[in-house]
Amino acid sequence: MKELKHLNKYFKKYWFKLLMGILITIIARVFSLVMPSYVKKSIDVLEGIYAKTISFTEAKTNLFEYILIIIGAALLSGLFTFLMRQTIINVSRYIEYDLKNEVFDHYQLLSLNFYKKNRIGDLMNRISEDINQVRMYGGPAIMYGIQTLTLFACLIPLMFIKAPTLAAYTLLPLPVLSVLIYQISKIIHKRSTKVQEFLSTLSTFTQESFSGVAVIKAYSLEPKINSELRDLAQEGKDTSMALAKVNAWFFPLMILLIGISNIFVIYIGGRQYINGQIESIGIIAEFILYVNMLTWPVAIVGWLTSIIQRAEASQKRINEFLKEVPSIKNHVNQETPINGNIEFKNVTFTYEDTEITALHNVSFSIKAGETVAFLGKTGSGKSTILDLVARLYDVTSGEILIDGTPLQNLNLNNLRSSIGAVPQDAFLFSDTIENNIRFGNENATHDEIVEVAKKAVVHKNIQGFAKKYNTILGERGITLSGGQKQRVSIARALLKDPKIYLFDDCLSAVDTETEEEILNNLKRESQDKTTLIVSHRVSSAKNADKIIVLENGSIIQEGTHEQLNNVEGYYKELYINQLSGKE
Template structure:
């Protein structure tokens, strides 16, 4: 239960539902155990009055006796019905409180996991597959809900019922109770060993389910690649193999679960036989009445469901424990990028300084930035150029603090960005990533993602500045056109320009463009550059690119190589150096441009 202890905070939050649910359970059981007591009284009444009725059978008093006796039986019958209805009513209230509680806990747990995912840094998402993340927030949470709802409900009912019935049985005849319950120790041993097996198999099944989800997610996302390489059959075979392993494990678990019911049925059957045999001897000996024996048989049958539910509850708890253990593994991961103690909001004026910055990716050990120094004044326009793997995109990631450098520091507005709250820092920077991501929503809402409260006029203005308004107006529903998952219905250039519009609508003081014009043609690129030049007049901009924008007057151009600045200066200064930049410019002018995207 140590893994499930993480759920105790949710039980505390829903304590009144839990308390009321347990109270309703106890009341329902109290009304249900009145029924065998009344059956005992009826049997004893019949037994005691049968002889008297035979004596009066042929006398005038027989009719009166029979009528009176019928009224008593009717009273008991109505009482049993009323108690059954009351028991059912409180059983309904029990489900309404405990099952509703489980849904509230499920809601809270899913939100906790999702919010934790949002706080984790990029390194976490590079180390874990999307399918595994999805499995933990769906399948694992669903299994945990079975513990906080049905398992708690059945367990509490089982506990109350067993305690009350055993107390009543002992009160009638301790010896008969001992014989009746003698099979239970064997049942406990069976449950103990089978539970251990279920726990191990549940862990393996959940891991396999995560693998299946990951395979499916990757296949759906990369369906165009699969089709273009004619790998549908191979992809299907890979999925079938994973599904087959999951199926075999699930069947194995089902076979183990199947041990419970025969074991329970055997123990209950033995209890019934012992009750009738030993109870019959006790009746003959005069130690108990026939009513007591009937009462015992009903009690044993009432214990049938609790004993059966022991196995079911144990299985639910074991599966929930395995799932909660997987959830706890993620919830216990602490993000490396967090707000430091004493962090204070800072107004970013566009000034950026990197002092002796060195960064190594923790998951690969590759040093992407080495002893990097750069000073960008407010309002400057900086171009960053370099070969693949030179560290251009890493530089952008460091500036928005997706990672922290191992050495050196990065300052904005004179403050170390580690001393600026993350929300405050990122809210003042617009970043257009190299790998454009659009949500499965309308065009307007994708642009409005940069400013959720922006009106349509502002959205249209941002689209116009990004040179994508004409394309959008050509869609059937204009700005209200749904673009599909990851913008699958758009061209690469349209996706890039919508992503640029999203950055522009934010209207920040610092903008970072990471090779965001690679998919547009030269004419559109020229139009975008013209619009950007006017928009960025008083703003600081860092443009990472594999092309040289001769029409864009940069204050400084940086050429990166192996995480360091190899060349730096204006366009004319770099051409005069006759180095890598001059070579790239010559290639671009001749139409033989080397692809340098990162």
């Protein structure tokens, strides 16, 4: 159970509620123990009537009293059982809430490399299914475990006090049961781990299938996907059945052993009564009730073992991610205001996952308020520069300075809150268009949102929808066209009003006429903002204060549109080709 030690901090946090729940559990079980002894007394009264050692009137009075005590104890036991669930089960929900927040907060701290290595379906399964398995340990397992321990602690001594020989025979099957549970639980642990791992695989497959449904339909891949899902389902069935077969041994074994205990009670108890070793036949009835009271706790031992083994397997998977150390850390706690001066000094960067060196010894400087465009072929390192400015990665060698301060010495929250980024693949949430734009500034008014939408030249498109700005977008903004998604993303960045704009080929899906209008609006909006534009189009770059051309991660040209257009090279060739294409 070493992996489950991670939950100890939550048990300490809710120690008072847990303690109250444990006390209430013990009280509830103690009240439940009242019934068997009073059933014995009731049988003794009936036996007394038969033997004529007690009068009918006295017997009637005693039986009425015993019945009231049994009913009262049952009601009190039921009340405390309800309170028990209200405390301990609630604590398990609090722990589930806290653990989900902890995992999700940690997910957000992890770098992009982590998300390149791990699939979304697996991440989702660990924060949902795995945590649900852990919750069962933090609530039901504790509750039923305390119930079982309380009954064992109270019943077993009580049985030995009342009839030692009969108690010894009655409890004889329990050690056998313990050994069987220990052996079976080891198998359960291994198979539970496999089941949880398979659920992650299934989640990943279905998530990717739903996300890529357009491609599946376009290429008529439905039969292939269905076949793969059938194979996965078969594997899942085999894995789950392997676990179910082991779990299936628990209850039959327990019922068998409890049945043997009942036989011992009736046979041994009957012989002892006949031989005069026990004074009353009521003790046999009392012991049968004791054995049946132990049936559920003994049976629950197997279920508890299964829960704990599943929780252990799930918590181990959760801990694997919680132990992941973020490669990008905030080293500065004090506020570090950003003005927008950017300088690259001999920057080299290699992607960890692919080991591709995207930038080689790159150096340039950008003054606050300047607009700089980056051009080059695909894979030349343009987008990498924007990622490094936002510190989504740390450089392999060299140094990046913002306002003369190394990037690592800036408050990470201040840095990123000063940046308005529009990625190449515009991402929108399954929410209204207005809320997607408001993501840039949660305090923005509707009028401010409309204003930036006009500047991004998407207002007319939004007005064309039946619900206008209240239109709910599909997942990843699938309701909108590629160009509309890009323009909504631009509006979101404009609403943030940052010190630094990062535009990563964000006009690739927009026609040239709309592009020109947006660029003119952006030029007015970014007059005092540092703006970095990545593009494949000269039209997006020609009005920039500086143009930097990259090839294979190195700078091959740098200057204004006029300067670069007057020398032979990549930029002039690209300009001529795109100009003739436009004509």
